[in-house]
Amino acid sequence: MFSDSIEIETEAMGTYVPSSANNRSGRRGNNDGNYAAFQQGDFPMSSGAGLFGSAEAAGAIPIGAATSAGLFGTPGANVAAAAAAATAGAGAGAGASSAAAAAAATSTTNGIPDIVAKFLIFFQRTLAENKNVNEITSVYDGGFAQTTERYYKNAPWPSADLIAPLVDNDTFFLILYKELYYRHIYARLTPTLEQRLESYENYCDLFDFILNRDQPVDIELPNQWLWDMIDEFIYQFQSFCQLRARADTKTPEELAFFEANPQVWDVHSVLIILHSLAEKSNINQQLELQRVGGPNAEGLAAVAGEFGSRGLYRQLGFFALIGLCRLHCQLGDYYQALKVLDSLDFGRRGMHFKVPACQITAYYYVGFAYFMLRRYQDVVRTLSSILLLMLRTRLGNFGPSHQVDMSSKKNEQMYALLGMAVAFNPQRLDETLQATLREKLGEKYQKLQKGDEATFEELFKAACPKFIAPVVSDTPSNPLALQQRLFLAEMKQQILLPAIRSYLKLYTTMPIAKLASFLDVDTDTCRTQLLSYKHKMRSVVWSQGPPLSGEFHSTSDIDFYLNKDMIHIADTKVARRYGSVFIKLISNSRTPNDKLASA
Amino acid sequence: MSQTTQAQKEQQLKEQQKEQQQQQLALPVAPALPAGAADLRELLKGTDRYNPTHIERLEKYIQEQVTDGTYDFESNLALLRLYQFHPTKVNADASAQVLLKMLLVLPAGDYASSLFLLSDKLQADESIKNIVAAAHHLEAAQFIQFWSLVNATPKIKQLMPSFADEARKFIAHILSVSAQSMDQLLLSKFLDLQAGAFDSFVAAQGWAVERDAVSFGVNKDNQAKSKNISEKIPFNNLTKLLGQAFA
Numbered sequence: 148m149f150s151d152s153i154e155i156e157t158e159a160m161g162t163y164v165p166s167s168a169n170n171r172s173g174r175r176g177n178n179d180g181n182y183a184a185f186q187q188g189d190f191p192m193s194s195g196a197g198l199f200g201s202a203e204a205a206g207a208i209p210i211g212a213a214t215s216a217g218l219f220g221t222p223g224a225n226v227a228a229a230a231a232a233a234t235a236g237a238g239a240g241a242g243a244s245s246a247a248a249a250a251a252a253t254s255t256t257n258g259i260p261d262i263v264a265k266f267l268i269f270f271q272r273t274l275a276e277n278k279n280v281n282e283i284t285s286v287y288d289g290g291f292a293q294t295t296e297r298y299y300k301n302a303p304w305p306s307a308d309l310i311a312p313l314v315d316n317d318t319f320f321l322i323l324y325k326e327l328y329y330r331h332i333y334a335r336l337t338p339t340l341e342q343r344l345e346s347y348e349n350y351c352d353l354f355d356f357i358l359n360r361d362q363p364v365d366i367e368l369p370n371q372w373l374w375d376m377i378d379e380f381i382y383q384f385q386s387f388c389q390l391r392a393r394a395d396t397k398t399p400e401e402l403a404f405f406e407a408n409p410q411v412w413d414v415h416s417v418l419i420i421l422h423s424l425a426e427k428s429n430i431n432q433q434l435e436l437q438r439v440g441g442p443n444a445e446g447l448a449a450v451a452g453e454f455g456s457r458g459l460y461r462q463l464g465f466f467a468l469i470g471l472c473r474l475h476c477q478l479g480d481y482y483q484a485l486k487v488l489d490s491l492d493f494g495r496r497g498m499h500f501k502v503p504a505c506q507i508t509a510y511y512y513v514g515f516a517y518f519m520l521r522r523y524q525d526v527v528r529t530l531s532s533i534l535l536l537m538l539r540t541r542l543g544n545f546g547p548s549h550q551v552d553m554s555s556k557k558n559e560q561m562y563a564l565l566g567m568a569v570a571f572n573p574q575r576l577d578e579t580l581q582a583t584l585r586e587k588l589g590e591k592y593q594k595l596q597k598g599d600e601a602t603f604e605e606l607f608k609a610a611c612p613k614f615i616a617p618v619v620s621d622t623p624s625n626p627l628a629l630q631q632r633l634f635l636a637e638m639k640q641q642i643l644l645p646a647i648r649s650y651l652k653l654y655t656t657m658p659i660a661k662l663a664s665f666l667d668v669d670t671d672t673c674r675t676q677l678l679s680y681k682h683k684m685r686s687v688v689w690s691q692g693p694p695l696s697g698e699f700h701s702t703s704d705i706d707f708y709l710n711k712d713m714i715h716i717a718d719t720k721v722a723r724r725y726g727s728v729f730i731k732l733i734s735n736s737r738t739p740n741d742k743l744a745s746a
Numbered sequence: 747m748s749q750t751t752q753a754q755k756e757q758q759l760k761e762q763q764k765e766q767q768q769q770q771l772a773l774p775v776a777p778a779l780p781a782g783a784a785d786l787r788e789l790l791k792g793t794d795r796y797n798p799t800h801i802e803r804l805e806k807y808i809q810e811q812v813t814d815g816t817y818d819f820e821s822n823l824a825l826l827r828l829y830q831f832h833p834t835k836v837n838a839d840a841s842a843q844v845l846l847k848m849l850l851v852l853p854a855g856d857y858a859s860s861l862f863l864l865s866d867k868l869q870a871d872e873s874i875k876n877i878v879a880a881a882h883h884l885e886a887a888q889f890i891q892f893w894s895l896v897n898a899t900p901k902i903k904q905l906m907p908s909f910a911d912e913a914r915k916f917i918a919h920i921l922s923v924s925a926q927s928m929d930q931l932l933l934s935k936f937l938d939l940q941a942g943a944f945d946s947f948v949a950a951q952g953w954a955v956e957r958d959a960v961s962f963g964v965n966k967d968n969q970a971k972s973k974n975i976s977e978k979i980p981f982n983n984l985t986k987l988l989g990q991a992f993a
Binding site for chain 2: 414415418419422423426478479480481482483519520521522617618625629630633636637640675676677678679681682683687704706707708709710711712715716717718719720721722723724725726730733737
């Protein structure tokens, strides 16, 4: 009987370890490499990012393998496994049997398969004893996901009460476990009201545990996990508000529940938690210092304080800022959405988002806030930079599956936003980007240029975030319809402008009456439209520093003035760009050179 | 030695600022902040921003701004935000006052950012509806329609007695940055001023009357200069490429 169980162990562990090793070294490592290459200040025109990427990915393989071997807590095995990365199967087998021996004392608990119980014990131990984030990452990204696939594809994980005895009633571990437990329910099943309530309470416990203490928690968690926490926290809030706002389909039990629990997922507590995370870590002060100049480590530590100098707090604080930006957008406060990011400089190279999903989220919401504030030039700048990055480094195409799904969705949404912004404010985009934009939008691209209202409406609906009605009010509110109506009103004013522009471009002087006849309107209307054009094209354009800052510039490439009934026009001449051509040629010639050299 | 470089740097900085100012577009003079602005900012810091006990003070504050012609965007936005979270405490008049104030600093994004915060109920409010329509006319430069709407809505005057005068100054600004001269009759319609009042307004703006037209004078916005955009590649963008060359 004993040998039986051992056999099952080895087999199960055997399948689990090498695949995790593959994951880490192949998919993840590659991604990290590309990502890191850009973060280090890669020039934007480069098409050779993949080149550096693959080089760094090669370096990442041993690290990845070492991490997954380190899972089993035997330091000696790290080295062995790293050396034998190619033959991971054999190394892992050895590691597995030692782990099985260490954890052989586990008895079967009701409803929990032995292997799961062992995994949980191991998980808890990794968190409690190991200060090495890489090892926790491999359990979080690898082990947990795989155990889920295998045992809990369409069922919840065992409840925290059931597993508490297995993990010595470790409070913090149980809170973290519950975070994963409820997140899994949200992702795979439909959460009941009770579960929504419990999940909310668990988030309160979690952030309370982290924030309400004199000494920082002595643990480091993977960045991906921290980001997922913040992301999920806001998602669950949003999901709850949507449920509550659907007044017509509510059952009496649901109504009674909402009545009895007004504090659950209250917008204030959500905001307060996110603000507190940012404040506890002094993240704004830290970012500010990084922006004004090369910070030295001591200066940074002094500003960060006891909590903020810990990776856990710093990262949570940073993610909370991005989370706040998202939340404000979803609530319709676009000014505040950008205001919370005051200490970020989106023009600076090498901003450390750490997690691709976080970077994509940040750019999407910043782009959307600019869009609603009518700063279309800034929309184009912000979205172009992230979309180009996604095109070139395949950012967001790697990592956990929920992250890949989210990235591809946000990618589509950003192209829709970009398409609309370019229709309002015609300008030259990067060639590759322009081609991709046309390909993605298809015939809608032409319709946008013509100012087709239905197309704008359709794209806006697809591109906007989920809006939130933060409180229950007597009148049923539909925030999406409201935001959409306001946008379309603005769109009708904006869309006249490109047509006027296209005619003005052909002349240096022309009477208003002549333009009126081209546009098929009377002279007075035409004059009005011209004045409106001049007014509308004056917009704030960001140049550096906080996202909200900027100066008033004329965003049009033509300028004109009226003299009585005559229009005087001046065009902008754009000189040809040579830089990107040369850089492309240089990198083209490098590739065969490199091949020759290595052959 | 170090002093001279310091002085040179300052000199350079000043020149840069001057250049930037010249590139920037002229805007209507921004209204000053009210006296209590700093205290209020302090009060609304962090999560205290969402504290409903501030509503009363903020309502008083917007009333002050309406009377003395000052303007504090952030605090006004905070008031709208509190209304969003506390629908039972909404004061439609105060919201309307905030909107009127924000209208007058167009084309800044103030008005756009506040509009999205108003609930369905507020958007359906009669005076708010009128203000939104007026804003639409103003942005579309439909000044004649703007005035007929404003004149037909006594509530606006009641909410903000100085609105018509300030809107006139705002329109005068839009016109003077877009045109060098304009037909007198048309201008008087755009400004909703006749005869004596019109003449004194024109004089106060420093505009010149030439027969049937009014000349606004030449400023840096109402001339059309062609721009040339040439490519600039900062050295930093090339470091990677150059680094490879020596690798």
